[in-house]
Amino acid sequence: MPSLDIVSELELFELNHAVQNTQKEIQTRFDFRGSEVSIELNEKNKEIKIKGESDFQVENVYAMLENHMTKRKVDIQSLDPQDMTASGKFITQLIKLKDGLDSDSAKKINKAIKESGIKVQSSIQGDKIRVTDKKRDTLQQIMAYLKEQQFGLPLQFNNFKD
Numbered sequence: 001m002p003s004l005d006i007v008s009e010l011e012l013f014e015l016n017h018a019v020q021n022t023q024k025e026i027q028t029r030f031d032f033r034g035s036e037v038s039i040e041l042n043e044k045n046k047e048i049k050i051k052g053e054s055d056f057q058v059e060n061v062y063a064m065l066e067n068h069m070t071k072r073k074v075d076i077q078s079l080d081p082q083d084m085t086a087s088g089k090f091i092t093q094l095i096k097l098k099d100g101l102d103s104d105s106a107k108k109i110n111k112a113i114k115e116s117g118i119k120v121q122s123s124i125q126g127d128k129i130r131v132t133d134k135k136r137d138t139l140q141q142i143m144a145y146l147k148e149q150q151f152g153l154p155l156q157f158n159n160f161k162d
Contacts, residue, residue, distance in 0.1 A: 003132040004139050005125075005159040006109060006146065010078050010099040012043055018068040019021055019048065025064055036090070037061060048079075048095040058093050065095075075154030098153045100127045105153060109146065116145050136162065 026037050037052040039061055046159040048065070052058040066076050081097040101109070106124045113122045117142050120133040128129065135137055143157050 001129055001132050001134060002156050003159070003161050004134045004143070006101075006129040006131065007127065007158060008078075008098065008101050008105070009156055010046075010097055010154075011074055014072045014074045015069065015078075015097070016041055016064060018072050018074060019072075020062065021068045023067045025068075026061065026094070031060075032057065037066065041055050046097040046099055048097065050093045050095065051090055053089060053091070055091050058091050060086060062093065062095070077152060077154045101129070101153075105151060109151060109155075112125055112146070112149055112151075113142060116142070118142055118145065133149045 006158055019039055022039050026032050033071050035053050037055065039048065039050050041048050048110075050058050050061045050065075062081065066079070068120065069076050069079075072156060078098045082094045082096065084091050094124045103124075106127075106129055109129055110122050110124055113120065113129075118138060120131050120138055120142055122131045126130055129140060131142055133142075139160070146155055146157075
C-alpha cells in the first residue's frame, strides 16, 4: 500500500552556508564599514544570533539572511525571530530555528488532513506523520493540499513508497 512521511527537517548544512554568505556580505557592505555587526550560528542550540549597533543594522542583516536562505532553497518559515534586546551599545536579536515536528504542529497537520475531505489514513509517529492510501494519486493530492496550507514551519515529504 503506498505511503509517505511528512516531516519538517532543517538542512543545517545549507543554513550554515547561508550564514557564512551573510557574514561575507556584511564585510563588503559600505553601510556596515567601521561598525561592529555580526551574525553567528549555534548548531547545537539551533539558534542564530545577530548583533549590531542599531536596530536598523540588525534588521538589514536579518533581511540579508532571509535572502541568502532563499537562494540556497532553505525555507524561511524555519526561522523564529525573538524580540531585540539592547545591552550597552549593542542590539542583539536571537533567532530560534524550527527543526522537527512538535506534537502540537503534528496534531494541527493531522487535523488539516482529516478536514481536507481526501480519504486517506494518517497517523502521528514521533516527529513525523505517516499517510497511507490505496492510490498514489490520493497521496499526491494530500501533498498538493498541504503545500497550499500555512502551518508556520517548512514541510517535506519523503519516504514515498508504492
